[in-house]
Every structure is written in structure tokens, then in C-alpha cells.
Amino acid sequence: MSEYLKRGKAIARPLAVTIKRVNEIVRVWINYFRIGMMKQFMEEFGQWLRHKIRVIVMKQWKKPKTINRNLCYLNRKNRNGIGHEEIFKVVNSRLGWYRRSGMNVVNFIISKELLENRIKDGAGLLNPLSGYLVKAGI
Incomplete structure (x- = not known):
């Protein structure tokens, strides 16, 4: 998964294509590992993803x-209610891409719900934890 999501390669593809492929990989993992107890791993993996x-x-x-x-x-x-000044601080920060996208402002604006539902071309990111819970019957 990390090989497929490397920044240099992933930004060259359209986001919808990347998300569709990531969803396929996650579904395969869920089907393969559904017998084991992976709830904690799926929760952490979803956050990382x-x-x-x-x-x-x-x-x-x-x-x-x-x-x-x-x-x-x-x-x-x-309607997140985050001020323009806070967004400006994140945008003009000298931190790297990974650190900037982990800031609270970005986490609230590009939220979990936004990633799961509202990506263009109908490609919403699959939540690994909810998919695992449905497949495992928990």
C-alpha cells in the first residue's frame, strides 16, 4: 500500500483513480484477514490512509x-468555522507536506466524511474499520 501511495507517483495520477485502487486493495485485505482479530489494526490503518x-x-x-x-x-x-488566518498559517508553514497535512486545520477541513463521500467521479475512500466490521460480522 505504501508503495502505491508514494507521493511522487500518486500525485501524477488522478485522485479518483488512486482512491479506486486503494479501495480495491483494502477490500482484498479485509477479505483475506477477516478471520483474525484486526479491529485495532484497521482503525490505525484507516487513520494512516x-x-x-x-x-x-x-x-x-x-x-x-x-x-x-x-x-x-x-x-x-x-461550514467548518475555521478562520482564514489559521488556514493561512498552515498554507505558509515551512513544515513538510506530511506534517502540514496532519495539522488540525487540514484534518477538520478535509475530514473523514469528506473523503468517504464527496470525492469527484464517485470515488469515495473506503473506511477500513467499518468494512472489516461488516465482513467479520461484528
């Missing part, structure tokens, strides 16, 4: 101006 997708999304936006515009748009659209 959403973080990586946020990194890819921000990296695809490339420039700070574009990142600022898109985060402000998503903030207004989803």
Missing part, C-alpha cells in the same frame, strides 16, 4: 495560493 490521501491532495494543489484557495472554499462549503 486518510493522512496519506490528505498529503496527496495537498501535493496535487502544489502552490500555496492554490492550497489556500481550495482550503478556504472547502471551509466555507462545509
Whole structure:
């Protein structure tokens, strides 16, 4: 999974293609490991996966101006109530991509629900924990 989501390769693909392939891989893992007790692993894996997708999304936006515009748009659209100054701090931070996409502002704006439901081309990110719980019958 980490090989498929490497930043250099993942940003070159459209986001919908990346998410569809990630969902396929996650479904295969769930079907293969559904007998074992993997609830904790699936929860942690889901958090890591959403973080990586946020990194890819921000990296695809490339420039700070574009990142600022898109985060402000998503903030207004989803009514998150995060101030423009806080978004500006994240955008112009000198931290790396992974650290910036792990900040609370980005986590609230590009939320779990947004990743699962509202990606264009009908590709919503599968939540590994809920998929595992359904398959395992828990």
C-alpha cells in the first residue's frame, strides 16, 4: 500500500483513480484477514490512509495560493468555522507536506466524511474499520 501511495507517483495520477485502487486493495485485505482479530489494526490503518490521501491532495494543489484557495472554499462549503488566518498559517508553514497535512486545520477541513463521500467521479475512500466490521460480522 505504501508503495502505491508514494507521493511522487500518486500525485501524477488522478485522485479518483488512486482512491479506486486503494479501495480495491483494502477490500482484498479485509477479505483475506477477516478471520483474525484486526479491529485495532484497521482503525490505525484507516487513520494512516486518510493522512496519506490528505498529503496527496495537498501535493496535487502544489502552490500555496492554490492550497489556500481550495482550503478556504472547502471551509466555507462545509461550514467548518475555521478562520482564514489559521488556514493561512498552515498554507505558509515551512513544515513538510506530511506534517502540514496532519495539522488540525487540514484534518477538520478535509475530514473523514469528506473523503468517504464527496470525492469527484464517485470515488469515495473506503473506511477500513467499518468494512472489516461488516465482513467479520461484528
